[in-house]
Amino acid sequence: MRIDVVSIFPEYLAALELSLIGKARQDGLLSLTVHNLRDFTVDRHRTVDDTPYGGGAGMVMKPEPWAQALEDVRGDSRPVLIVPSPAGERFTQAMAHELAEEEHLVFACGRYEGIDERVLDWAADSFDVRPVSLGDYVLNGGEVAVLAMVEAVARLLPGVVGNPESLIEESHADGLLEYPVYTKPSSWRELEVPEVLLSGNHARIARYRRDEQLRRTVLRRPDLLGKLDVEALNAADLAV
């Protein structure tokens, strides 16, 4: 997969050189390039923003440098252009899976009050444009959202996570939150690991974990239950 990120703070994306994503880049599983939007300006001050038409607080990112940058990174294919925005569709694990199937993703990190809307209209000729929100809150810029989205997508690429089984037993993989996990020692500060996990009885352990998934989801994220496939629930699930 190829990923291009355009930002006025390329240093922000340095975290993508670390850990599993950094290793995936070194191993050639992922080609990721970060571009400085200011390199696509033509004035002495490398200006990327201006005052908003219609008035109001803050500044808006100018269209010209964005067009230059996007033309530069576009390549021959029709990439998906992800524009992080609190006004976008919500990023989910399902979207991460969808994006992991793409050949080329481009991320356009907004700052200030965001990017001149005409950039998105213009880009729609040669990109699949998707404004995407990390959640219902406002960040200072798109970089933090891109870090989260790139990590969620890249870890789904074949070979990035050592044991692919760990991708199956995770929160949101089957619409439920993950069960609680424990490691040694079995007794710590007078707190015990649940006895069932020490029993060696795989059927009991599987049932315990499934019950915990259901219990946690009911308690912490009841909104997820409405989206569950009822057919996927068995009689024991329904008894929890």
Ligand code: SAM
């Ligand atoms: N005025 C914009 C609004 O109310 O929709 C918010 C602009 S915000 C201060 C600056 C930039 O941060 C946005 O252009 C976007 O790139 C990024 N951003 C802020 N919150 C975000 C979120 N929840 N998800 C994704 N990106 C976000």
